[in-house]
Amino acid sequence: MTAGGADARSAHLPVLYAQVIEGLRVIPDGVYLDGTFGRGGHARGVLERLGPDGRLLLMDKDPEAIAVAERDFGGDARVSIRRGSFAELAQWDATDAGLDGVLLDLGVSSPQLDVAERGFSFGKDGPLDMRMDPAAGESAAQWLARADEREIADVLWTYGEERLSRRIARTLVARRAEQPITRTAQLADIIASAVPRGASKIHPATRSFQAIRIHINRELADLEVGLDAAYARIKVGGRLVVVSFHSLEDRIVKRFIAGHAKAPPGNRRMPVPQPFIPTLREIDGAQRADEAELAANPRARSAVLRIAERLAGDGVEVSP
Numbered sequence: 481m482t483a484g485g486a487d488a489r490s491a492h493l494p495v496l497y498a499q500v501i502e503g504l505r506v507i508p509d510g511v512y513l514d515g516t517f518g519r520g521g522h523a524r525g526v527l528e529r530l531g532p533d534g535r536l537l538l539m540d541k542d543p544e545a546i547a548v549a550e551r552d553f554g555g556d557a558r559v560s561i562r563r564g565s566f567a568e569l570a571q572w573d574a575t576d577a578g579l580d581g582v583l584l585d586l587g588v589s590s591p592q593l594d595v596a597e598r599g600f601s602f603g604k605d606g607p608l609d610m611r612m613d614p615a616a617g618e619s620a621a622q623w624l625a626r627a628d629e630r631e632i633a634d635v636l637w638t639y640g641e642e643r644l645s646r647r648i649a650r651t652l653v654a655r656r657a658e659q660p661i662t663r664t665a666q667l668a669d670i671i672a673s674a675v676p677r678g679a680s681k682i683h684p685a686t687r688s689f690q691a692i693r694i695h696i697n698r699e700l701a702d703l704e705v706g707l708d709a710a711y712a713r714i715k716v717g718g719r720l721v722v723v724s725f726h727s728l729e730d731r732i733v734k735r736f737i738a739g740h741a742k743a744p745p746g747n748r749r750m751p752v753p754q755p756f757i758p759t760l761r762e763i764d765g766a767q768r769a770d771e772a773e774l775a776a777n778p779r780a781r782s783a784v785l786r787i788a789e790r791l792a793g794d795g796v797e798v799s800p
Contacts, residue, residue, distance in 0.1 A: 494521035510580035515566025570709035587725035605665035640691025
């Protein structure tokens with residue numbers, strides 16, 4: 481997630497920029513993949529550290545992000561660009577020889593939030609879309625028009641941890657029978673009408689909007705597949721760097737790293753203890769933005785950075 485607005489040349493840096501670049505540990509002739517290009521803040525940092533023989537692979541679902549990548553990086557011979565989810569990174573031939581680092585900066589980007597027409601934000605009225613790739617799958621409006629009350633409630637609870645999910649779902653189904661729900665402000669007002677007013681400063685639609693966005697874009701499913709794909713492509717000594725903005729995302733990343741870095745708890749039912757050979761090493765645990773960054777960019781408050789280094793042990797080719 482970027483800290484700035486829609487201007488790709490903004491002086492603002494992405495969240496946890498310095499920690500991410502340090503975590504990737506860029507070598508001049510290395511091959512790196514940024515699976516969530518956004519507006520290129522991290523990509524610029526990587527390119528500054530790459531030599532003439534280095535390579536940077538850029539991916540993003542969002543066609544607007546890809547347009548920025550083509551405009552700003554398309555003329556650099558070290559850069560290759562592909563539109564698509566990072567879940568598909570292992571299907572890209574450019575990754576076949578292995579990667580020295582993979583970066584995943586999860587969640588919705590600031591430009592997506594700031595453009596009303598994308599439908600991500602309840603703070604800006606616009607069409608209720610929420611798709612990171614507007615050409616793929618159904619929009620939030622289309623899903624809300626067809627999903628039954630139980631499915632809506634399950635999504636709000638599972639992905640938004642919304643304790644009033646059933647009440648909100650019931651209200652949405654009742655209101656859509658009167659009028660189609662097609663605008664972000666309309667959805668936010670309906671949710672607010674179902675939630676008692678309290679002392680919280682958080683808008684009552686925050687969790688629901690987050691949950692619907694995660695569901696529409698299959699964000700958690702893509703993350704699980706993408707982590708496996710990155711693991712399969714990262715060379716020994718290479719780094720996996722992931723920035724999460726949601727506890728469910730971070731939980732998946734944390735468990736993934738631990739599953740390859742730490743031996744599982746012993747099982748007395750097993751007749752012979754199974755040997756465990758770690759293939760990842762966690763670097764520095766969970767990292768968060770400091771007070772200076774939070775003051776400049778409040779959106780960094782929920783960001784969690786995790787870094788892991790690929791180890792030998794399962795037949796992975798060792799970098800020279």
